[in-house]
Amino acid sequence: MILRKIVPIIMGLMLFAACGNKEKAPLIDSVSAFIQDNEQIVAFGSVDYNSILEKAEYKSIPKLSEILETELKRMGNSIDIKKPIYVALEGPFDSNGNPKAVYAFFDLVNADSLAERLSSSGLFIETDGKMKYSADGDLAIGAKGKLAILITKKEKYDGKIALQEAFKKAEDTKKHGKIYDLLKKEGDVVMSVNMENLYSSSNTDLAKLEESKRKELFEMMKNSFTQTTLNFEKGRIALKTDNQFSDALQKRMVFNDKSKVKIEDKLGTGEAKIGIAFDFNMEKLESFLDDFAPDVKKELTKSKPEIAIALMVLGDNPLTKIFSGYGGGVIVGSPGMGSFVPDVNFNLGIGKEGKGIFELLASQKKDDYEYTITNTDLIGKTPGAGKESNKLVLPACAKDFGKGGFTGFVDVKGLNVQAFGLPSQFNAINLIDNITFEYNNKGGEFIINFVNKDQNVLKQTIDLYLKDIEKTINSLSI
Numbered sequence: 001m002i003l004r005k006i007v008p009i010i011m012g013l014m015l016f017a018a019c020g021n022k023e024k025a026p027l028i029d030s031v032s033a034f035i036q037d038n039e040q041i042v043a044f045g046s047v048d049y050n051s052i053l054e055k056a057e058y059k060s061i062p063k064l065s066e067i068l069e070t071e072l073k074r075m076g077n078s079i080d081i082k083k084p085i086y087v088a089l090e091g092p093f094d095s096n097g098n099p100k101a102v103y104a105f106f107d108l109v110n111a112d113s114l115a116e117r118l119s120s121s122g123l124f125i126e127t128d129g130k131m132k133y134s135a136d137g138d139l140a141i142g143a144k145g146k147l148a149i150l151i152t153k154k155e156k157y158d159g160k161i162a163l164q165e166a167f168k169k170a171e172d173t174k175k176h177g178k179i180y181d182l183l184k185k186e187g188d189v190v191m192s193v194n195m196e197n198l199y200s201s202s203n204t205d206l207a208k209l210e211e212s213k214r215k216e217l218f219e220m221m222k223n224s225f226t227q228t229t230l231n232f233e234k235g236r237i238a239l240k241t242d243n244q245f246s247d248a249l250q251k252r253m254v255f256n257d258k259s260k261v262k263i264e265d266k267l268g269t270g271e272a273k274i275g276i277a278f279d280f281n282m283e284k285l286e287s288f289l290d291d292f293a294p295d296v297k298k299e300l301t302k303s304k305p306e307i308a309i310a311l312m313v314l315g316d317n318p319l320t321k322i323f324s325g326y327g328g329g330v331i332v333g334s335p336g337m338g339s340f341v342p343d344v345n346f347n348l349g350i351g352k353e354g355k356g357i358f359e360l361l362a363s364q365k366k367d368d369y370e371y372t373i374t375n376t377d378l379i380g381k382t383p384g385a386g387k388e389s390n391k392l393v394l395p396a397c398a399k400d401f402g403k404g405g406f407t408g409f410v411d412v413k414g415l416n417v418q419a420f421g422l423p424s425q426f427n428a429i430n431l432i433d434n435i436t437f438e439y440n441n442k443g444g445e446f447i448i449n450f451v452n453k454d455q456n457v458l459k460q461t462i463d464l465y466l467k468d469i470e471k472t473i474n475s476l477s478i
Contacts, residue, residue, distance in 0.1 A: 032177075044183070112132075185229065277327070
């Protein structure tokens with residue numbers, strides 16, 4: 001019921017975003033004030049529907065453009081979405097990744113107009129002082145001054161009180177600081193995570209840590225944020241993450257920024273279609289696990305008795321003695337019609353005292369891999385992998401593969417996915433050239449590169465599914 005009521009409202013907000021340009025306004029001040037000193041807010045950011053709709057060129061879509069324009073007129077001048085819509089997520093997150101509550105903030109143009117629009121959507125409007133609001137089930141919407149706030153929670157709550165508290169926090173104007181700067185970041189979708197609030201609100205095993213370690217962890221998390229920006233561009237989708245960590249947390253990061261190992265020389269032969277590589281500083285990784293995730297080692301000891309014995313015999317820092325920290329793998333070969341049984345080459349770096357353990361484990365293997373173990377490497381492959389070439393051939397998109405941290409690629413075009421015989425709903429895969437990703441101590445990026453580099457990816461995707469979109473529109477009762 002709630003979804004049925006809120007869909008036309010959100011549609012109207014999105015549609016109104018299609019006109020006008022971005023402007024600086026007090027909305028960002030209100031959102032920043034709401035988030036500052038609010039220990040329950042774990043993540044926050046913005047969605048620029050104006051940018052997204054324009055990039056999709058929605059006005060060129062038959063029938064849909066008419067619906068949007070009609071809804072735009074119905075929306076009137078109640079909400080100004082020339083600027084992005086801001087959101088804030090309250091923790092803790094449940095096991096499915098859902099936040100305890102979601103807040104959305106809109107620049108209000110006319111409270112009476114908005115109230116009338118909400119009322120026409122079936123919501124009952126009430127007044128409390130200067131606030132007009134509606135609270136129905138898990139949804140609450142309020143308008144006051146120049147601000148409109150939408151709240152949704154899974155648990156039972158008093159919508160009126162929740163809105164009152166939200167407006168009070170938003171009105172408590174504070175000096176511009178880190179939160180404000182993060183909110184100013186432009187992008188189609190921008191989301192920042194407050195690491196301190198994330199850990200302090202999480203339902204994890206942190207409570208099992210010694211008090212001194214728990215305090216040390218929280219001290220590291222203070223003033224530490226990650227910011228992720230999603231942009232739909234010409235020829236690619238770019239998801240980029242920027243780690244803005246405290247000095248103490250940055251010092252504990254576990255990746256080697258520049259790999260000393262040329263991993264592609266250790267991954268056999270063949271034409272690589274998919275690849276991943278990693279390079280950890282094992283001393284830092286094991287130290288972090290010992291200090292803040294001791295249960296990880298306990299789980300390792302449960303997996304195989306040989307590993308449990310090895311961890312005990314090797315004394316201090318056993319993982320560092322077993323693993324060198326680098327490794328990777330590639331899928332090689334070409335798909336057959338309607339199926340693809342991948343051939344795999346992989347490598348795992350061995351520490352100074354790890355060879356004997358891996359030889360023991362390899363002798364007990366029950367899989368189809370062929371293993372070669374040296375003093376420095378565990379080399380594995382499926383039988384016949386790489387037979388099409390006498391060297392490893394990487395695609396052009398893999399130029400940064402194995403340079404450091406965590407890297408990878410998918411040569412979608414080289415996979416010839418059309419040969420898989422996928423259903424029509426997956427036709428968008430045919431638009432993709434390749435996928436690349438990298439992550440290190442300072443952040444990373446996940447890039448989906450399209451074959452057509454000259455047109456926005458949203459427009460390309462909509463054009464591909466235009467007939468399906470028209471069918472959906474025709475089935476709607478407007």
